[in-house]
Each structure stands twice: as C-alpha cells, then as structure tokens.
Amino acid sequence: MKAALQNYQDRMRRVLDHIDRHLDSDLDLETLSSVAAFSKFHFHRQFTATFGLSVHRYVQLARMKRASYMLAYSDALGVTDIAMDAGYDAPDAFARAFRQRFGQSPSSFRNSPDWEPWLVAFGPLDNARSKLMKTFTTDDVTIRDVPSTRVAIMEHRGDPATLGDTIRRFIAWRKKAGLHPRTSPTFNVWRSERRPSSPATYSTDLCVGTDQPIEANGEEIKAGEIPGGRCAVLRVVGYTDNLEPAALYLYRDWLPASGEEARDFPIYCQRLSFFPEVPEHETVADVFLPLK
Numbered sequence: 688m689k690a691a692l693q694n695y696q697d698r699m700r701r702v703l704d705h706i707d708r709h710l711d712s713d714l715d716l717e718t719l720s721s722v723a724a725f726s727k728f729h730f731h732r733q734f735t736a737t738f739g740l741s742v743h744r745y746v747q748l749a750r751m752k753r754a755s756y757m758l759a760y761s762d763a764l765g766v767t768d769i770a771m772d773a774g775y776d777a778p779d780a781f782a783r784a785f786r787q788r789f790g791q792s793p794s795s796f797r798n799s800p801d802w803e804p805w806l807v808a809f810g811p812l813d814n815a816r817s818k819l820m821k822t823f824t825t826d827d828v829t830i831r832d833v834p835s836t837r838v839a840i841m842e843h844r845g846d847p848a849t850l851g852d853t854i855r856r857f858i859a860w861r862k863k864a865g866l867h868p869r870t871s872p873t874f875n876v877w878r879s880e881r882r883p884s885s886p887a888t889y890s891t892d893l894c895v896g897t898d899q900p901i902e903a904n905g906e907e908i909k910a911g912e913i914p915g916g917r918c919a920v921l922r923v924v925g926y927t928d929n930l931e932p933a934a935l936y937l938y939r940d941w942l943p944a945s946g947e948e949a950r951d952f953p954i955y956c957q958r959l960s961f962f963p964e965v966p967e968h969e970t971v972a973d974v975f976l977p978l979k
Contacts, residue, residue, distance in 0.1 A: 698723045699737055700819045704925075706749055707966035711772060714746050738815035748812040750774050751788060753963045754781075755805060758797040759851065760858055761963075766793045802851040816926050823936040825944070828921050833975070835915035838874060838894040839866070839901045839908050846886040857893045860906045864899075868961065872896040874913060876955040881931045914952055919945070919976040925968040930956055937976040950977035 705722045706714055719742060720730035734742045754773040757764055764772070770781030770793070778793075785793050789804045841860065843853040861871070878890035894913065901910050919941060923933050934954050942949060959971040 696819050698725070699734070702734070703816065703819070704966075704968045706746055707968045710746075710750050710753060710774075710966075714742075716742060738818055740811050740815055745812070745815060748809060749967075751785070752809055752812060754785070754793075755789070755796065755800075756963050758793055759800050759855060762797075766797070769793070800851060800855070803848050805851070806848060813929065817929075820926075820932060821923075823921060823933065823940075825941060828919050828937070828941050830978070831918055831920050833915055833918050833920075836872065836874070836896045836913045837898055838896050838911050838913055839864070840876075840911045841893045841906060841908055843889075843891050843893065845889060847882065847889045848886070850889075850891070853893065856906060857895075860904060860908065861895050863904050864895075864897075864902060866895045866897055866899075868958075873958045873961075874955055875958070876913070876953050877934070878953050881929070913955065914977070916950060917978040919947065919978055921974045921976075923972050923974060925970060927958070927962075927970045927972040930972060930974055933974045934976075937974065942976065948979045950979050952977040 702719050702723045705719065712718075716731055717727050719734075720727040723730060723733075725733060731742055734745070738745065740748075750773045754769050757769050757772070758766070766781075767778045770778045773781055775781035775784070782792055785791070785796070788808050789796060789801070791801055791804075839861075841853065841857045843850055861867075872895070874892075874894040874896070876892040876894060878892065879888055883889050892911075894911070896913075901908055919937055921933050921937055921941075923930055937954065938949075954974065954976050956972045956974045959973065960969065962970050
C-alpha cells in the first residue's frame with residue numbers, strides 16, 4: 688500500500704514539475720494526464736482531489752506567480768512581455784486579471800506592491816504544493832565544516848507580510864553594489880519563527896557574502912559575519928519559499944536523535960538558485976544548523 692501511494696504521489700509530482708517547466712506551453716488535460724500516465728477522463732478529478740484546486744486554476748496561479756515575481760523583482764521585461772509570458776494575448780486582459788486577483792494594476796504592483804492580497808492569492812498554490820512536500824530522513828543530513836563568511840546585512844524586523852518590500856530593497860541595493868548572486872553568495876539568517884504569534888516580533892537578516900567595503904547607498908546596511916564551524920546541512924530542492932519544514936526537521940527530529948548540540952548562532956540558509964531564473968521545482972537552498 689505504501690509503495691503504491693508513493694508511486695501515485697511521484698506521478699502527481701511529475702505533473703507539477705512539468706507545469707513549472709512548461710509554463711509557456713499549452714498545458715491541456717490531455718498533455719498533463721499523459722505526463723502522469725493517468726486516464727484523461729479521470730485525471731482532472733484526481734488532480735482536484737489531490738491538490739484542492741483544478742488543473743486550470745493551478746496553471747493560472749503558477750503563471751501569475753511568475754509574472755508577479757518578474758514585476759516586483761526584475762525590470763528586464765516590460766509589462767506587455769510579462770503578460771504574453773503569462774499566457775495572455777493582450778496586456779489589457781492581463782491587467783484585468785491581475786487587478787482582480789491583487790487589487791492593483793501590473794504597473795502599480797511593479798512600483799509599489801501590496802503584499803497582503805498577494806499572500807492571500809497564492810495561499811491555494813502553496814497549499815497544493817505542500818500536499819506532496821518531501822519528507823526528510825537522516826540520510827538527507829550531512830555534517831560540514833564551513834568557513835566563516837563576511838556579509839553585508841539588511842535586517843527585516845516586523846510583520847512578515849512586508850518582507851517582500853525588504854527583499855525588493857535588498858535586490859536593488861546589491862545590484863548597485865555589484866554583488867550578483869552568481870559571484871556573491873546569498874544567505875538568510877532566521878532570528879524568529881516564520882509565523883510568530885505576534886507579527887511584530889518577526890525577525891530575519893538578508894545577507895550577501897562580500898569582502899568589499901560596504902557602501903550603503905542610502906540603505907541601512909550592516910557589516911557582519913556568519914561564523915564558521917561544524918554545521919548540520921539539509922539541502923532542499925524545489926519550492927524553497929517555505930523552508931520551515933526543513934528547519935523543523937533539523938531541530939525537532941534530527942538534533943535530539945543525533946547526540947549533537949546546537950551552537951549559539953541561529954539556523955540559516957544559503958540560497959543557491961532562484962525563482963524565476965529557474966523553474967520553482969529546480970530552486971535549491973541549503974539549511975544550516977550550527978553545531979558545537
């Protein structure tokens with residue numbers, strides 16, 4: 688029974704990966720049912736039963752999420768190009784759909800995103816993907832001696848719903864500083880839970896590794912260091928927006944059974960690839976638990 692369920696989930700996961708990889712293609716039921724090796728007459732019901740939303744809505748949300756990321760975090764494409772990439776024949780149709788979902792026009796969102804409706808809109812997509820979230824085992828954890836890394840830090844303190852604004856400022860600052868992710872590593876240091884009981888207590892540091900003198904360029908940037916030493920490391924591949932399950936596995940399951948003790952530095956991650964530069968299921972992040 689367990690092997691059969693795993694096989695079923697693998698086939699459904701294959702569909703999600705295919706959608707992510709082919710957002711610019713015609714993702715009809717016949718194509719996707721073939722990817723899953725399911726009957727096309729039943730596939731749409733199976734998909735909805737598994738993920739809680741229809742294939743059509745899932746594809747719409749995945750395309751709209753990529754479009755919103757391109758608007759908020761990149762100026763490489765204009766709104767018309769982004770609309771076409773999202774599967775719309777005309778910018779006006781894209782603008783209507785975007786406003787209906789987020790309460791802002793694409794241009795307004797690009798200039799000043801309102802993140803609360805954005806988080807609500809993509810809740811069903813995140814819930815769907817969590818249905819097939821990978822479960823971790825001790826074989827997934829390695830212990831590494833990591834070197835210390837000097838970093839420039841932009842702190843986010845307060846409601847996690849506004850983290851997107853801090854990320855936008857961080858990306859803009861590091862572009863001005865010439866600290867591209869391909870040459871300067873990206874870290875997040877978590878100083879609170881992902882969803883604390885009081886949003887005002889949420890705390891995380893956005894960091895970029897650099898040995899260069901730091902020019903703030905009008906931002907509140909601090910110099911700091913991620914200390915070297917032994918770390919338990921858990922690699923997460925795919926859908927790395929929410930790394931809390933990986934962090935919880937290290938704290939709650941792996942650490943008590945390992946005989947190790949945690950060092951006095953917060954758990955953190957290094958982001959190795961980024962959406963939408965790669966499809967979401969190809970994003971990679973390493974989660975580090977510092978050890979004594």
